[in-house]
Ligand SMILES: NC(=O)C1=CN([C@@H]2O[C@H](COP(=O)(O)OP(=O)(O)OC[C@H]3O[C@@H](n4cnc5c(N)ncnc54)[C@H](O)[C@@H]3O)[C@@H](O)[C@H]2O)C=CC1
């Protein structure tokens with residue numbers, strides 16, 4: 001049986017970093033090297049002060065502290081790590097294509113292909129390649145094509161091992177996963193052996209019955225399907241939130257009543273200003289693109305509606321602010337509480353806050369942002385990326401401050417866009433007193449209690465109520 005001694009992971013991002021840290025923690029006899037072309041990111045992973053690692057996740061810095069320089073290494077020497085490894089995880093970014101065929105929908109596999117070509121060039125002995133990135137179904141065939149055509153006699157097994165962690169709970173999700181999914185060439189002895197090698201890594205801490213093995217295509221497609229199902233639940237409850245606002249029903253009560261049916265389940269039924277994050281939108285768009293490319297237009301339209309509903313939810317929340325403030329926010333100060341796409345992460349990719357702020361800027365608002373974990377430069381970069389407003393305008397009209405009280409001072413309105421716990425604990429009485437009146441409070445996360453806020457004097461609006 002193949003005994004894995006050296007693992008290399010290409011990509012030291014939100015998935016590669018935490019996933020490899022947990023493997024290194026649980027398997028002290030395996031050397032794990034995480035490599036990346038981004039020198040700044042690798043330097044941050046190696047920062048002597050472990051609090052400065054580039055990704056904020058509860059519990060992660062402790063694990064890095066325990067394993068780093070024991071059997072967990074971060075490096076920019078990609079070739080050396082590939083050469084040494086028996087097993088190579090590919091955990092690079094697979095964003096939506098921004099050019100050419102499939103622009104705005106298909107996954108851009110440029111970075112995946114570069115990894116395959118680099119492995120093909122460097123490898124001198126047989127390797128197990130593990131797709132950790134989220135990929136379109138049948139990508140393994142393309143990888144195999146590239147790897148098998150070098151003519152240097154090296155043999156590869158390609159496994160699909162999609163990651164299901166959610167940001168903000170990555171460590172907990174990795175340590176106690178609902179399931180680990182491994183797809184491989186189940187029909188050949190070599191394929192089976194490679195799968196067993198990866199099963200054995202996870203079996204160090206995951207019960208065997210939670211480790212699922214399938215063929216490669218099922219594994220690749222299951223990841224896109226899982227994200228589509230999760231996002232679809234959020235869009236479904238968000239659709240109901242708008243109907244609740246018109247009818248006097250309360251979306252939290254509806255979600256509870258519906259979710260208590262064990263066939264439905266209670267998770268992922270929290271109405272919000274819209275889902276964000278680097279993956280839901282990109283993975284569903286990718287699914288839509290794949291369906292279309294097979295001519296399955298009804299399938300494509302069905303899933304696309306999840307995205308359209310999400311866009312609508314973000315837009316209607318921003319529009320509600322403008323309409324409530326007497327149809328104009330021009331020159332008015334709006335405080336944005338929370339910029340990350342969910343609490344307990346510093347990741348802002350596709351965060352609803354970006355789109356709401358962009359909308360408010362188009363209405364000429366003055367925006368003040370506070371988020372406990374997001375740096376000012378990230379806020380500016382996120383807005384600039386949309387290209388709706390010039391960099392000068394954004395820097396003139398958007399201010400990023402260091403605490404919530406400062407953000408809310410003399411504001412016309414507050415919008416809560418990330419459900420950080422600390423926003424619940426603010427001195428809301430003082431916040432109210434320091435605002436212009438009437439003081440409007442828009443809760444995009446159903447985080448705050450309506451009754452107590454109204455008692456303080458706020459004009460309070462929350463999603464689905
Ligand atoms: N962020 C998340 O919570 C989850 C993400 N995924 C999937 O995992 C994959 C990675 O996602 P993230 O970690 O969020 O991305 P990320 O953007 O945080 O990290 C990717 C890293 O790969 C590096 N990279 C790209 N090409 C490279 C190359 N040729 N050689 C060396 N390094 C290279 C980049 O510099 C970057 O640091 C994506 O396919 C994503 O869909 C899956 C589950 C959860």
Ligand SMILES: O=C(O)[C@H]1O[C@H](OP(=O)(O)OP(=O)(O)OC[C@H]2O[C@@H](n3ccc(=O)[nH]c3=O)[C@H](O)[C@@H]2O)[C@H](O)[C@@H](O)[C@@H]1O
Nearest residue numbers: 163164165166167234268269270272275276277279341342
């Ligand atoms: O492939 C991925 O990247 C990951 O995508 C999601 O994880 P993540 O995006 O990190 O975070 P989620 O907890 O799923 O939240 C996504 C968005 O939906 C929102 N959401 C979530 C749940 C809910 O009930 N309501 C709601 O609005 C969150 O606020 C957030 O903006 C999935 O939950 C992970 O299983 C998957 O591995």
